[in-house]
Amino acid sequence: MSKGLKLTFRRRLRHRQSIGFSLLTLADPCDSFSAPRLRRNCSPPPNSPPATETSSRQLFTVMDSLDDSSNADEQAQSLLGRTAPRRRNFCPHMLTQPRHRIWGSIAALLIAVPVVAALYLTFFGITGTLTSELPCNTHDCVITAGRILQNMNFSVDPCEDFYEFSCGGWIQEHPIPDDKSQVGTFDTLVEKNLRILKDAFESPYAPDSTLPPEEETFNRQNFDKVQHLYLSCINETQIEGEGKEPIVATLKKVVKDFPLGIDNKLDAHKTILAIAAAHDVNAAALFGMSVGQDDKDPDHNVIMFAQSGLSLPSKEYYDNAQYIKTLTDAIAKSFSFILPDVTPDNTVDWESLAKGVVNVESELAKISLPSSELTDPSKLYNAYTIPTLKAKSPFIPWDSYLLARFPPSHFSDVINDSTRLIVTVPTFFGNLSSTLSNISPQDMQNYILWHYIYNYADHTAKSLKDLLNELKEKTGQKAKLEPPRWRTCLGRTDAFLGEVAGRWFVTRVFGGDSKKAASSTVEYIRQAFVQRLPRIDWLDKITRERAIEKANSLIKKIGYANIVMQPKALAEKYRDAAVYPDKYFENILSVTKWHIHENLKDIIKPVDRARWEMTPATVNAYYNPTMNEIVFPAGILQPPFYSIKDPQYLNYGAIGMVVGHELTHAFDNMGRQYDSHGRLVDWWTNATQREFSKRAGCFIEQYSQYTVLDPDGKPQPIDGTLTLGENLADNGGATRALEAWRMDLEAPGGAQRNPMLPGFDGFSKEQIFYISFAQVWCGNTRPELALRRLRTDPHSPNKYRVIGALVNSVEFAQVYSCPVGSAMNPEKKCLIW
Template sequence: MAHQEREPLLHGERATTEDDEQQPPSSEHSRRFDQLENRLQNGRFTSLEKLLFVVSICLFIVLTVFVGLYARRVYDDRGPSPPLPNPPSHDNETTPLCLTPECVLTAAEVLQDIDLTVDPCDDFYAYSCNNWQQHHTIPEGKASVGSFDSLATANKEVLRGLLSQDFASFYQLVYDETQGNLPDPEKLVDKQNFEMVKNMYDSCMDETAIDDKGAEPLLPLLRDLRDLYYGDGNPISSPNLSKSRLTRAIATLAKNGVKPLFDLFVDSDATHPENNALQVTQAGLTLPSKDYYKNDDIVEAMHDAVAETMDLVFGATKDFGWNKKRANEAATLVVEFEKKLASISDDYEDLMDPVATYNPRTLSQLSKLSPSIDWDLLISYLQPPSSPHQDSIIVTSPTYLANISLELLDKSTPEATLTYLTWRTIRSYVDALGEDLRKPSNKLQSKIQGTNAKVTQPRWETCLAQVDDSVGFLAGRLFVQQKFGGDAKDRADDFIDSIKRVFVERLPDLDWLDDTTREKAVEKVDKLISKIGYPTKTPNTMSPVSLSEYYSGLRVSRDDYFKNYLASRQFDVKKEWQKVGTETDKTQWLMNPQEVNAYYNPTINEIVFPAGILQNPFFSNAYPDYLNYGGIGVVVGHELTHGFDSMGRHYDGNGRLVEWWTNSTSADFDEKATCFVKQYSNFTMDAGNGEKIHVKGKQTLGENLADNGGLGEAYMAWKKRYDSDPQSKKYNNQRLPGLDKLTPNKLFFVNFGRVWCNKMTEERAKQRVLTDEHSPPKWRVNGAVQNSHHFAEVFQCPLGSAMNPKHKCELW
């Protein structure tokens, strides 16, 4: 599957989707400090402002004194701590104190988040996040709020601000005297690119125009679907003719980005990663997973949403012969069809094995396996005429495709199948229609996630998400020009190199890893590609001409959002199918520069860190190293470890799916991995109505291994530098004011914990457990520190305490 070849830090390929992590208010501190810093650097303060600035700094210092007294009082109230098993090599008193404005503000933010009354050895997540949770409420209409998402919202607001002005204002903002200007031809192209992004955003923001059009923009797609399927308007009795028309209908929907029954896509061939190959995996459910179809309450809500939406779409037109009675009948057909589809779908955890899900089949074999669909016709209809003929396809689950024919299509009436395809089309495009048409689906989503259906996310957030989806690299250029510069890329490279070295240096200490496998593991790390900030080819984000060429097949207008929405989907599908039969382009990125996420791609053996995540609280040029390593350093280690987790380990240094482990070492790996499966399967979350739902240890195994490995690697890389530089002369490990009891060693872990502070509805928590390959935030933190000897030493946790159990799971 596509998702198992790309291991994002967060759920899905983008962290900021409406159905996933929700966005809290942005960090006012970040914006205020950025403005302060810019004015300082550019000498734009008046005399009065300079005086006020000095006074402010004095107040900050006074504040830290009180903060320190408070922190000391809380610690003293807790009584004496047990002796430290392995004391740090130098203590907090010898390290210089940082009194810059950002250090003062950062110290205050740390104290505002953590709860010093909690014993970190009992519950480190509570220690790191209790006060944060008290100060944050889930916004109305949202399912969660998290410190992780604050950065995503801040990034969105950067783009929102840029798109609220014209190109001349943007150009003046970005290209000041220090940067120089673009040559006239490039400036013209840059202006055209800017206007494309702005047109997409502005057309989405024009809700009045969208509402006035109602369902009319969608009707041509639905008429085409009906005519392709039924021809003269009567049900087809001939099986062969039905097969041909069903295939053409599915192909037409696929060209428009609709994925009923299955998802056809193009990606690197796992056994020949230098080439792209056609692949197919399951798809087509309305509800988040097959588990939800066993919940009568949710299924009833889905029925109502389908009926209401279809009635709104077809009720205003006469050529579909619609009436109120048909709405209920159609919804019943859709629900029953999807129940059957859910019953034959694989569980998520069964799709986590890259070997079991790699099943090449010729089109002839596929036609015998799933005869209800003309696979040769389907492929020929979708691929460009100039592409070489494709005779094979990689199948994630042959059993699923077989049951599509035997258990679903062969046992469903033509009317039921068409009604399902019609609903999938409406579902895929309803977000581009007016508010009234969106309400039923929003109500269903609110039911699933436990939110207030009467409150929706701000329109500007919705429209920026669409900008990301349709012209993400163009928007990425705007973001990078505004927010990513200085030596951020060089410093990130430095973090990556230090963590890679630690990973390799530790390999000889792993007695379960034999020499042959260890040698190939070192080779894989040596061949690891790292990408930071933004793509420099296909397209080059910093080149207006390259971006223009990349999006040359897309046309965006200012006054027709639905047309833009449809065009962007067709553009994406066409661009993907142009890769059929071509060599893999290793320069391509699978995320936009502005995204707050990261990923590992095993078929290229690469780790990728967009500019969007290289910001506070993960990374800051003014941060001490222990905060940066506890933030972005753990992210780097996480993605590196994905190359050696339960899935990534099956790919060699060239990205080839091949068995490069010896049998004995492979068996030892599986035994150690089983420990993590059992450990995380014992963790639970509240799922509502007093129900406790267990984390799926097998489903989350790869991410749990990456979390544990990443934490250990980042800590060892930082500690090595810290111990070599007691006076913080080479590396910045200066102390934060007012945090005398929180040594740099402790603050490394504190920043790791703070990154995952989160609140979500019980319904959302349940959805995440059922559908996400990541553990819930609480267990991403506590699970990792439970297994960390370093954590137990730093926080003096007694053996047998909750965060220092006698038996730890260990791998990398």
């Protein structure tokens, strides 16, 4: 980021992950925030910004949300990055050393490593294209070379394990700290970007002399709004002083306004009004609803319903007694701490109440589909009307729900019996009535109260947050220790007001020719893909021509939305998102409601094609199929992914792979179902579809053989079906990036843009390109988070994003002279794009 209503997909992007539909494998698709990920059918994590679009479509990102920290919400994801814009030191331990000692250490490294590297390359029989050109000796080249070399492990044969060869040094030197669930290249940049925002919003407002007086006034208002949210969040004295009172007051109102009955029969009308109220504040209960682009008519918006309502990351967790006990304990502790102040009753058996809530969720889990069955947009697009949805799920008064969410005073012209509704999982809603008929009023009310607590506990005092620690740690949503408060608060601030804060990020890091240079990289990769299409023999003529048309129609957005630099327009857009100093809980409720209401208002608006689903500081990227656009926020267009000062073979290996990944998403198993205008339509011939499916099966089989260790140390296989789209994007992205770099190299000035790095004697530039690609994915992940992603994230684990793509690459095997039959050059290879 990714990351709306806690429903299943967080604003369209949040649903699918970025960089590709998500290049990154930040977290599972149901992860907190990170770049807007479109969360498909899963329960959104607590504390995330309102999920706005729960369509059958998802945004394809490079990775899912970066959930390195303790709470899903701080991923608010903008997938922000690491530290302030200071000189990059490739040796962290040198930060306190005098400058001459730093340079002495770098020089020693650059002398020693090439000798070791050359010996290993010779030993393993690997040869590069030797060059007589003098290496680049600028400050930036030396620092970059040192960083790359230090990350490597020269004791490993690159033809046996290229990930360990490229990342072994980094992995060894970066154990996971107690306040994180993962560390990696993306996380490092996220923290850097967050620190840039920290510097901005912990400082007094600085007038902008480049703005006209009126714009300057609005700019100050925007700054104050962001700063008030951030400072109210870091004011822990105020938050601790309020204790549990903010959430107690909220729950009292829920109980008063929506009594669900005292007998054994659930009142459907009262229940659905209580659910509607919960959805208005992002508490995911029963199901999800939001407004988003109509997949088959992308010029218009439509109401979408999706399965939701679970606290655990996915339905599979409800089959494990250990997780059920942990969830039950968390609910019982939370109830015993809060509910006596809400509905005083000293005779309550809290564990019994908790078991009732878990039973509700367990029943919902039974009728939910697993993530692997939510990857086909055609199957997720099911058109209904209010009458036909009533017939499908008769217990719920759907007209009452929609009237509660879309009041007639604003929506009388669009909400009626002929209004089209998209239901992503009809079987879930078909079974919902029978499920609800067996639930008591008390269990339903407690279930709803629990979702308020689960969603808002992290915005209250430590005494309440601590009650959920074990649950979040065991499900990979939280690290052992709390991260620094500033990091948590800036993650949340960027999640809710990142578009407003974007100006103060962009002006600090994204100036000069950055946008122009990045645009050139994107264009070369698009050209490489178009040139590849005529050479694909399984595509017939008709489908090939349509694919070329789609690639040529691709829209690219780079850096930030225009509105980010328009203070008056921003102030008007966010005018009703009220934020006050020292009222943190109220602020979170306010901006949450604002985001949700803004999404609902889209039903009476035309599709906004200028909208971005990620904030400027987000470290991610995405492809949006209904817009046929690829989007790269300024946050990811930073070192080590991209730098104008770096040789282009490094940039193409890193950001070029990201671009290629996102572009390939337009033609993967999901993206290929949308045409050049963003319509979900069958534009492939039957013969070509059969050929695609046959080749896709090769990838499913390949990735299903890879495993990761769960918290018990047992190997668990990757779901090759769930990860198919992202795996295709990884494979296509790496190859297109190499082809595009070679095109760039042949263009005027290509040699000057590709100086040889110092310290890489014996390596060719192509070999360093692949090292740059692999080092994007250097990282360590806790088993709890790894398991959660395995079940919910469409991205493969980092190691296999490298290994899986390169074992299929003929070019890689040639560049590293890997013998046929070696681990990195198997005889059987999978290829589509």
